[in-house]
Amino acid sequence: MKLQAKICGLNTPEVVDAAVRGGADAIGFVFYPPSPRSISPETAASIGRQTGRATRVGLFVDPDDGWLDAVLTGAALDMIQLHGSETPQRAAAIGSRTGLPVMKAIRIRGPEDFGAVDAYDGAADWLLFDAKPPKGQGHGLPGGNGVAFDWRLLAGRKWNRPWMLSGGLDAENVAEAVRISGAAWVDVSSGVESAPGTKDPARIAKFLDAVKSL
Numbered sequence: 001m002k003l004q005a006k007i008c009g010l011n012t013p014e015v016v017d018a019a020v021r022g023g024a025d026a027i028g029f030v031f032y033p034p035s036p037r038s039i040s041p042e043t044a045a046s047i048g049r050q051t052g053r054a055t056r057v058g059l060f061v062d063p064d065d066g067w068l069d070a071v072l073t074g075a076a077l078d079m080i081q082l083h084g085s086e087t088p089q090r091a092a093a094i095g096s097r098t099g100l101p102v103m104k105a106i107r108i109r110g111p112e113d114f115g116a117v118d119a120y121d122g123a124a125d126w127l128l129f130d131a132k133p134p135k136g137q138g139h140g141l142p143g144g145n146g147v148a149f150d151w152r153l154l155a156g157r158k159w160n161r162p163w164m165l166s167g168g169l170d171a172e173n174v175a176e177a178v179r180i181s182g183a184a185w186v187d188v189s190s191g192v193e194s195a196p197g198t199k200d201p202a203r204i205a206k207f208l209d210a211v212k213s214l
């Protein structure tokens, strides 16, 4: 199975175009106002029309129903990514309410953090493993911090649903990350930016070239 890639935090027509041209399999739109990548439902509706075959992933952090409804009224999404402290019950309720598959982010610093995974059986359709950054590292956000965790923690582990490797990836380290972790999907945000929130089309192309060469 070819390695697949999600490019997260896209916020202009130019960078969506770069991701689609580069063969991105999924595109992430951030609906979390404290993030420098956050966009409005109207912007997502507009740039989301040019995503081609790529899966449109809407990224939320502990959203209430009103925010979910507001975004989904304005923008067409194919998947919901929950990157906050959403419980399995809340994740299941969001999947039922929206009728969309739910990807739950699990933040990892050490082996003990995988203990949270089993509770999402039947509540989340996908998992995304991201770093739980040490204090003072990253951008102080729940995700999108450009911080990696020890990929060896994933080696040999199996889950009964698809999962993505995320956290601090870039064109230079993605091959090693996949070799060590066994990931079939990778996800990147900071590693294709020239500054927080400013996606770089050349870095997007370079990352996707690296992914598609594996």
Ligand SMILES: O=C(O)c1ccccc1NCC(=O)[C@H](O)[C@H](O)COP(=O)(O)O
Pocket (backbone or CB within 6 Å): 008, 009, 028, 030, 032, 035, 036, 037, 038, 059, 061, 083, 130, 141, 142, 143, 144, 145, 146, 147, 148, 166, 167, 168, 169, 187, 188, 189, 190, 191
């Ligand atoms: O990207 C953000 O700004 C963000 C803000 C709040 C919660 C999650 C966020 N991003 C989630 C993603 O899926 C990122 O792609 C993932 O955390 C990896 O980010 P990075 O380490 O910067 O590649």
